[in-house]
Amino acid sequence: MLKRPSILVLGAGYGGLMTIVNLQKVLGTDAADITLINKNEYHYESTWLHEAAAGTMLPEEVRYDIQEVIDSVKTRFVQATVEEIDVVGKRVLTDNGEYTYDYLVIGLGFEGETFGIEGLDKYALSIANVKAARYIREHIEYQFATWSTEPIKDDSRLTIVVGGAGFTGIEFLGELANRVPELCKEFDVPREKVRVICVEAAPMVLPGFDPELVNYAVGHLEAKGIEFSIGTPVVEATPEGVKIKKADDQFEFIKAGTVVWAAGVRGSSVLEASQIESMRARVKVEKDLRAPGFPDVFIVGDCALMINEETNRPYPPTAQIAMQQGETIAKNINALIKGEDTATFVPDLKGTVCSLGEDDAIGVVFGKKVTGKRASFMKKMIDNRALFMVGGAKLVMKKGKFNVI
Amino acid sequence: MLKRPSILVLGAGYGGLMTIVNLQKVLGTDAADITLINKNEYHYESTWLHEAAAGTMLPEEVRYDIQEVIDSVKTRFVQATVEEIDVVGKRVLTDNGEYTYDYLVIGLGFEGETFGIEGLDKYALSIANVKAARYIREHIEYQFATWSTEPIKDDSRLTIVVGGAGFTGIEFLGELANRVPELCKEFDVPREKVRVICVEAAPMVLPGFDPELVNYAVGHLEAKGIEFSIGTPVVEATPEGVKIKKADDQFEFIKAGTVVWAAGVRGSSVLEASQIESMRARVKVEKDLRAPGFPDVFIVGDCALMINEETNRPYPPTAQIAMQQGETIAKNINALIKGEDTATFVPDLKGTVCSLGEDDAIGVVFGKKVTGKRASFMKKMIDNRALFMVGGAKLVMKKGKFNVI
Structure with missing residues (x-):
């Protein structure tokens, strides 16, 4: 009898969680052992943090328990801080034990970048x-x-x-x-x-x-x-x-x-210290989101660097792209397990809206410029959509933004 | 034509406000000019401050605008900080001008007492x-x-x-x-x-x-x-x-x-610096609440020291007594204006309840010991009654405590 492959996902941000949710969906029952490691027992909406920082949202409102959105039968959740990633030895060291893997997904998010400015x-x-x-x-x-x-x-x-x-x-x-x-x-x-x-x-x-x-x-x-x-x-x-x-x-x-x-933001310093090549702690990923030279390692979210060939500039590190990447990574791991070819990740940019406070925003949605209350409404719908994709209608009801005009 | 007497009330605490509310009631129309001076444009419930300090109530909840509860036709409100009281020259200096009076009511509240302990x-x-x-x-x-x-x-x-x-x-x-x-x-x-x-x-x-x-x-x-x-x-x-x-x-x-x-608390340092004799910044008042030697000056609330003859100890500085004093002072000023005799103040002690948090308390009410939720309920009713006496049902609806079991 063949041993079931083990999948280790580091980080429960948008990318990590979407990987988990989609792995649970695409993998057959008992097709793999899935483990999710995250520093906190909660996920937080990193795109809402500026609201918690200003005090316009409560910190409680921007986070939710990971256990609420994962299937505890299919995924084992471990609360631990990742300290070292050894992609040659295929093991991950944490403050709560060592973990091995057949497939690794690194979604350890961003850190602040101070460009060496004094103080x-x-x-x-x-x-x-x-x-x-x-x-x-x-x-x-x-x-x-x-x-x-x-x-x-x-x-x-x-x-x-x-x-x-x-x-x-x-x-x-x-x-x-x-x-x-x-x-x-x-x-x-x-x-x-x-x-x-x-x-x-x-x-x-x-x-x-x-x-x-x-x-x-x-x-x-x-x-x-x-x-x-x-x-x-x-x-x-x-x-x-x-x-x-x-x-x-x-x-x-x-x-x-x-x-x-x-x-400024950069990727994860733990990833930077690993054997994978990185720039400002981000990894320039292959078309199927794997790390160059390590075909069993995927990178998702802010740690992944991808060049937009139309503009020849990197895609911005957004929740939208991270979530789409999570979906692709889940499919690609399933393909690898089955011995099939992996798919190329193609971002589907629906638009970007920058909030200007409670009831104002600017942005481009489906190619059209929007401002004011209309843009603000769309921003809230984008936030709610992200909740829906991770946790379904239940999570939207619980954490969604409905203070719309 | 006789000049109307002017009444100056310093402080919009329980005592000062109750004096104003009752003056407006007992004095005939145009019988006197009433001025209220207070540092802030709001009154605060000093008996609720511990809740704002702990964070169990919002600071907003423990205060209300003075304009809401006084009759602006009968009483002129001045926002100013009292800097000096000259009861010989019959004038009060503030950071917002000088005021004279025929009758003065001092209700400047309490200050902390550190007993000279270092630091x-x-x-x-x-x-x-x-x-x-x-x-x-x-x-x-x-x-x-x-x-x-x-x-x-x-x-x-x-x-x-x-x-x-x-x-x-x-x-x-x-x-x-x-x-x-x-x-x-x-x-x-x-x-x-x-x-x-x-x-x-x-x-x-x-x-x-x-x-x-x-x-x-x-x-x-x-x-x-x-x-x-x-x-x-x-x-x-x-x-x-x-x-x-x-x-x-x-x-x-x-x-x-x-x-x-x-x-520990003491009275007001401005009062202490005046010509009136005081102990720990409180004035041992006459039976009709006037300051000894100054028949046109009344003292109300925490600044007034009164001995309970039954126990031979001072009455505690409570909102209950301050409010009752305000009622008596208004009547006594009316009596003085009319050339009648002043009345002796007799405190009517209904009881004391000490809160132990949201839904617990201890106390003695109408001579009976109470504890637990029953005592907590009574505490809230005492708080609501104080609001009612100052601002009527409207203020109770707005600021009252109804989170009762």
Whole structure:
């Protein structure tokens, strides 16, 4: 009797979970042993973290128990932190034991990238996971509460610097634009005392987006009191704030009680330390999503680097693509088990919507530009669709976004 | 034509507001000019502050706009901080101008009393007002959020020392007992990591309460994980925690991320600096609630000291007594305007209930001991009754406590 192949999935993000859900679907009963390893007992919506960080959503709302969406008969779940991946020895070391595999799926997500800028790793906060997002919310509230009680007011407590005007930075600014008036009311702080400043090194906001949409976004945020400092790289972070470069030999120090760095992501450092070749901790995958040189290893989500041949640029690390990859990987593992050919992954880009807060957004959906409430509605439907694909209607009912206009 | 007398009421606490509400009732139309001066545009329920500090109620829930409950035709409201009271010159200096009066009512509330213990004023938090309570809530949450994200855990962040086992201390502990499990869930902190320790200098808990009720309260709180250190005075507070005296020459240092001092109150320091004689910033009032030697000045609430002749001890500074005093003061001012005799204030003690959290309490109501849900229900009805007396049914509907079993 042949031993059943063992499949090991690392990470329960969008990619890992979609791999599991689809493996459960495509594999015959008892066709394989499936194990899912994840650091936490919960999955979190990494595309919603900026809302938890701003305080417009509760941390509880952005996560759900993994056990709720996997089939515990078909998949064994292990809560453990992955410490080392040995793709030559075909084993994975965790803080909760060692695991071997016949097929490995690596979906360990992203980490913040500080580009070696002095002090950033120490003094800037990063929207990296649920705990970090929750910390940012509490940090900002604490600054407001402290200002409200201190006898000699330090107004710089109420200054929030957001590093980065990319997708995450802009979505976070959108939430802050809604949250700041609430915070002012809650903590008896005059609105004019609060500054929110977006600092971006590149000469533009939201690179890759249609200029008309970008103008809409910037106008919307500026109208809500957000300041922009574009083309001015952060050169240093200190406990008091950030130093930015305004021109050659011209610098400015922005004193700020809160600095959030949202300007770059990279893949997983555990993956980077493995024998697989990577760039900024991401692996340039084969067409069937396998790691070059390791035909039993698949990479999914933010750890996978794929070039869009039309634009000759990498696809952005989105939940949409990660989930589609998970579907393909499940099919390809099934094919390998059966001795069939693997399929090429073809992303099906339905569009991208960047939220600007509660009821506004910009984006391109099925090739058409959308703005305002319509875009915001679509954003919520995209979020709900992702829930549906992982956990069906039940999960949408439980975690879906229905505060639509 | 005779000039209308002017009545100046300082402070919109229970006593001040009840004075205003009753003045509006008893005085004939245009019989006097009434001015109310208060630091904030809102009144807050000082007997609910421990709930805002623990985080079991929102700060918004414990306060309401003064304009909602006063008659703006009859009473002029001025938002200002009282800086000096000159009862000889009959004028009051504020940060928003000078005010004169024919009749003055001083209801400036309480301040924390640290008895000169080293470091307490600097490193311990006090449940003194809405902002301070809100700060305590945020401070505790921030400790939990920080513990949850820091790589090397400092468990003392999760230790909360409550100084004082009197009424406020015990009510605050009751709320913490409910709140701590919620915080653990919200911030992914194991319950056993959290310590809540009540430190009391006196050899007993809740002095003046029936011993059977005190045993009930301590047993209830201990069952929820609250620790008690009784008969052990705090001798020093530092940024790291408190030093307590366990016996002669025997000290212990409790490392704690949060120290809340709930062990003593005194009257108003502005009143203390005036020409009126006071003890711990409270004025031993005449039988008709006037200040000795100043027949046009009344004292109400926590600033008034009254001896209970039955027990030969001062009446406790409660909302119940403050509100009854406000009623008497309004009648007595009306009597003075009309040239009639003032009435003696006779407190009507309906009972005292000490909350032990959401659905438990102990107390004596109309001479009968009550505990548990029944006592908790009565506590909520007492709170609602106070709202009713100030703002009628409308305010009860808006701010009342109806989460009864």
